[in-house]
Amino acid sequence: MTTIQTTPFEGQKPGTSGLRKKTKVFMQKHFLENFIQSTFDAIGGVDGKILVLGGDGRYFGKEAAQIILKMAAANGAAKVFVGQGAWLSTPAASHLIRTLETDGGIILSASHNPGGPEEDFGVKYNAANGGPAPEKITDAIFERTKNITSYLKLDVPDVDLGHIGTQTLGEMVVEVLDPVAAYADMMEGIFDFTALKALFAKGFRMRMDSMCAITGPYAVEIFENRLGAPKGTVVHEVPLEDFGGMHPDPNPTWAHELMAEMMGENAPDFGAASDGDGDRNMILGAGTYVSPSDSLAVIAANAKLVPAYAEGLKGVARSMPTSAAVDRVAEALGLACFETPTGWKFFGNLMDAGRVSLCGEESFGTGSDHVREKDGLWAVLMWLNIIAARGQSVGEIVADHFKRFGRNYYSRHDYEALPKELAEGMLDDLRAKLSDLPGKEYQGLVVGNADEFAYTDPVDQSVSQHQGFRILFAGGSRVVLRLSGTGTEGATLRVYLERYVAGPEGLAQDPQEALAPIIKATEEIVGIAATTGKQQPDVIT
Numbered sequence: 001m002t003t004i005q006t007t008p009f010e011g012q013k014p015g016t017s018g019l020r021k022k023t024k025v026f027m028q029k030h031f032l033e034n035f036i037q038s039t040f041d042a043i044g045g046v047d048g049k050i051l052v053l054g055g056d057g058r059y060f061g062k063e064a065a066q067i068i069l070k071m072a073a074a075n076g077a078a079k080v081f082v083g084q085g086a087w088l089s090t091p092a093a094s095h096l097i098r099t100l101e102t103d104g105g106i107i108l109s110a111s112h113n114p115g116g117p118e119e120d121f122g123v124k125y126n127a128a129n130g131g132p133a134p135e136k137i138t139d140a141i142f143e144r145t146k147n148i149t150s151y152l153k154l155d156v157p158d159v160d161l162g163h164i165g166t167q168t169l170g171e172m173v174v175e176v177l178d179p180v181a182a183y184a185d186m187m188e189g190i191f192d193f194t195a196l197k198a199l200f201a202k203g204f205r206m207r208m209d210s211m212c213a214i215t216g217p218y219a220v221e222i223f224e225n226r227l228g229a230p231k232g233t234v235v236h237e238v239p240l241e242d243f244g245g246m247h248p249d250p251n252p253t254w255a256h257e258l259m260a261e262m263m264g265e266n267a268p269d270f271g272a273a274s275d276g277d278g279d280r281n282m283i284l285g286a287g288t289y290v291s292p293s294d295s296l297a298v299i300a301a302n303a304k305l306v307p308a309y310a311e312g313l314k315g316v317a318r319s320m321p322t323s324a325a326v327d328r329v330a331e332a333l334g335l336a337c338f339e340t341p342t343g344w345k346f347f348g349n350l351m352d353a354g355r356v357s358l359c360g361e362e363s364f365g366t367g368s369d370h371v372r373e374k375d376g377l378w379a380v381l382m383w384l385n386i387i388a389a390r391g392q393s394v395g396e397i398v399a400d401h402f403k404r405f406g407r408n409y410y411s412r413h414d415y416e417a418l419p420k421e422l423a424e425g426m427l428d429d430l431r432a433k434l435s436d437l438p439g440k441e442y443q444g445l446v447v448g449n450a451d452e453f454a455y456t457d458p459v460d461q462s463v464s465q466h467q468g469f470r471i472l473f474a475g476g477s478r479v480v481l482r483l484s485g486t487g488t489e490g491a492t493l494r495v496y497l498e499r500y501v502a503g504p505e506g507l508a509q510d511p512q513e514a515l516a517p518i519i520k521a522t523e524e525i526v527g528i529a530a531t532t533g534k535q536q537p538d539v540i541t
Helices: 031-042 061-074 090-099 135-145 181-190 193-201 215-226 256-263 292-305 325-333 345-352 376-390 394-405 420-436 516-526 528-532
Strands: 002-005 019-022 050-055 079-087 105-108 120-126 150-153 165-169 172-177 206-209 270-274 281-285 288-290 315-319 336-340 358-361 365-368 407-418 445-452 469-473 478-483 491-501
Touching: 031 061, 031 120, 031 135, 031 150, 050 061, 050 090, 061 079, 061 105, 061 120, 061 150, 061 165, 061 172, 079 090, 090 105, 090 120, 090 181, 090 376, 181 215, 181 376, 193 376, 206 215, 206 256, 215 376, 256 270, 256 281, 256 288, 270 376, 281 292, 281 376, 281 394, 288 292, 288 394, 292 315, 292 325, 292 358, 292 365, 292 376, 292 394, 292 407, 315 325, 315 345, 325 336, 325 394, 325 407, 336 345, 345 358, 365 376, 376 394, 407 420, 407 528, 420 445, 420 469, 420 478, 420 491, 420 516, 420 528, 445 516, 469 516, 478 516, 491 516, 491 528, 516 528
Parallel strands: 050 079, 050 105, 079 172, 206 270, 315 336, 315 358
Antiparallel strands: 002 150, 019 120, 105 120, 165 172, 270 281, 281 288, 358 365, 407 491, 445 469, 469 478, 478 491
16 A cells, blocks of 8 residues: 655535546546545445445446555455456446445546547546435545545556456455446436337337447347347447547537438437436437427326336425426426435435425436436336337327426527636626516517526535526526536537427427417526627527
């Protein structure tokens, strides 16, 4: 064991999903080690503890895994379970933490961010419940990074992560696991695989785009090997360190190949995509795009068709920026519905307390209490199970949903790589005028209320302040603004736009056209184009 002297690095504050930086920042001498030692210290040390370790296969992941293993051993950890090749999707890691009853885990991923030597890397700690560390832990990690003076590490050769089996590192046991098998088994226990096999046997056509990221091996095993979908159903199925130059974010902008296929002639019946670490999803039908907020609502309305949820949902939860479409389902079904800040960790307490069994975020994240992370392939299988049970197409299911519950037209506009001071100054100006907005009219819309969202956790009563700005218009329309915590360069302003139409008319408009008055009203109130010089968002989803 070696004690290595070090000095603090600035900016090692974990965001909503751990610490994300450019890969070369993490590759600096001592940088990763400082953060890992700070994490170990913040959780009371790892002496005698058991951990899970793995990641999405991006560049520097294997090297980072070796460093973490040697540090865990030096800090007295009893055992670490590692995915073969240092691979584990984020939901698979959460599942292993829970089922192996470990003390937590470290996931090496920057989620949907690009990978490679010039791109992004990330590290996050998940607690013993399998979910992202709560704020009290991430705050403690950050405080420790400010005054760290040394870290512990074994000076030994690397561990063989290429072969399944058990080996030792000092006195610590390292068990290399198949990264796919346990997760695929879990999915088989949740869904009606017999009905899904019959669906594919009848000629149902699906396209799954894994975007050269971690879900490729999982998707091939589940859809092609276990469910009998034709070979080639999963495309971009081989995980690559740079994701093949792709931006592994499953939205219409970055999954453009899938979008073109699903909106073109002779489109498959169903399309889906997942992201870098496997926790996000995009759902499509032939000629039909399903927004993440609508997908959450449709799943909630049809969950009883899936074996694991046949007795009904305990409750539902959504992040504050996510549209209120699921709220309308919850009201109709008599379910509790919670509105939380952005970040999956806020759902963990609700699930652990048995208050909810379905959660979702507008940023293409959906999941349930089977794990404590959002889960891309789980969402895809939910849709397939619903399709098999209803005998309808994606388009027919969505149209029926809108007729029953009305439609929440919804879109997110991202303004990326803004100077941080400029973005924060613009929101400071908005904060100063919030109290003056109610009663004023913009583009024919009257402001009913305006605030800065704060959340009191109903389970532990912890309070999270400054979680985004809400401008609520009369009639159910609204705009939400917040700075993203997942970028690595500058600041990303996310603007969430929503308009409710009860129907029966007006349910088939183009979302951007339906939202045009709200877009214009937002510019009047906030002055995004006037302040940033950007006349259009960088990404629209």
